[in-house]
Amino acid sequence: MRAEQISVFLENKAGRLCEVTGILAEAQVNIRALALADTSDFGVLRLIVDDTEKAKEALKKAGFTVGKTNVLAVEVPDRPGGLYDILNLLQARGINVEYMYAFVQQSGSNAVMIFRFDNTDEALKVIQEKGLRVIDGKTLYGM
């Protein structure tokens, strides 16, 4: 039920993001979602792509440090309080969000959020118990 996300280490200087997207374009990899976390010196670019392995290989070949992480793509009801209900539930069980970002595509009438939890297994259990839909990797990359 998990999705794979790749993360790329970038120095915080001009043109880095451009270079990464250029490499992915060259490799014919389509970016499905992305988020960038940065400090004054460096940033970590997180990406969901349609072909994780291909993207990883291409970036590594170009000399970038690339990591792979399991994340959860969760359907969040697209209404006021939709996200709150989920976070509230997780907090009650002592599960924390390390970071999250939105997926571009909607799934039916729901929004899709990418979550990185401090305890992915436990989070998956709680979310599924609640009857929320977690989108598996394969489906997600093709959405």
Place this chain on the structure above:
Amino acid sequence: MIYDIEYETMPREALEAIQFRRLKATLDRGYASVPFYRKQFEAAGLTPGDIQCLQDLQRLPFTTKQDLRDNYPFGMFAVPMENVVRIHASSGTTGQPTVVGYTARDVDTWASLMARSLMAGGATRGDIIHNAYGYGLFTGGLGAHYGAEKLGASVIPVSGGNTKRQVVIMKDFGPTILTATPSYALHLAEVADEMGVSFRDLKFKYGIFGAEPWSENMRGDIEEKLGLVAVDIYGLSEVIGPGVAMECHEAKKGLHIFEDHFIPEIINPETGEVLPYGETGELVFTSITKEAFPVIRYRTRDITSLNPEPCICGRTMVRMNKVSGRSDDMLIIRGVNVFPSQIESVLMEMQNVEPHYQLVVDREGSLDILTVMVEVSETMFSDEVKTLQGMEKEITKNIKDYLGVSAKVKLVEPKAIARSQGKAVRVIDNRKI
């Protein structure tokens, strides 16, 4: 003024007679008491009896910093510990500094040499000396302190750091002599300026600066900003500490080596061949009065040349020119010796961190800034920023703990560190010294 007029102005012939007598005593003691030196003699097929003139010293092998490390901590001491009254240490590789010891007589010798140095630099009994060299294992603080007391001057043992408080003390106590590293002296001036205190209006007449290389340009800068006469002092803990050689304020042209205690040689660092006066090479010292920690042909790695010409100050002792560089990769950051290999050891000891690094040294204002660039390898990479920042902090802390120097740690992409012919360039020194 000259502190020890008899010795400091001694004609060369008389000086050489004393040197030879003292050298013989040192070699006898080293051979008898330090297994390392006995082995050195044996390796050369010699005994102390074979050394029959000063030139014969050249027949003995060199002693290197590595030899001192191999005998860590007390293996090079020539007297039993009950005769040692002081221990100092200079920064070395992780957990292994170079340790030196002093007998009561050594401490007294050192104090006299520092008294000579301070007076050569313009100090007299009536002066108040603001001693901003660090006190502790580093020889700078205590060396200058004992010399100041020996001279009979008043010493303020302010040590390094706490700069604003130092400015207040300088303003209120009216010291007339400043002893510090040259970069810290400039930093003091900047902080004073920020506090609205004009350094030039303070009572300083002379500044005695050392423990790191500095240029003639920097001298001009310091003299202009601080309103004092800036003179250079040289020393290293392995030989005794500060007070091995000192510039006279009259000429400000080279540092008089106290040859009645140390015999200098200049060698070709590649071949070990002894070079004549005037030629540039690596400075080598043999101590001839030290009891606890004698050194025989110790390679300092400092590059300079010797000038035997008579000096206007009246001292007859040979002068070494300002140190122009190193024959190894040692960096001096705010007075602290830093070898790239030490940084490497710190990185290697950390989990997940690979020793792909580069040191960049800049001088911002008057302070040396050391930036350690560390390439982010796959094993240390995390998708979480806080983990990476934690790693930066941990590296910074470990460098501070092991080396005693503050560094800025910067994580960089793997290909960010320039490589020349496949070999990483480990050090970029942007300081204009």
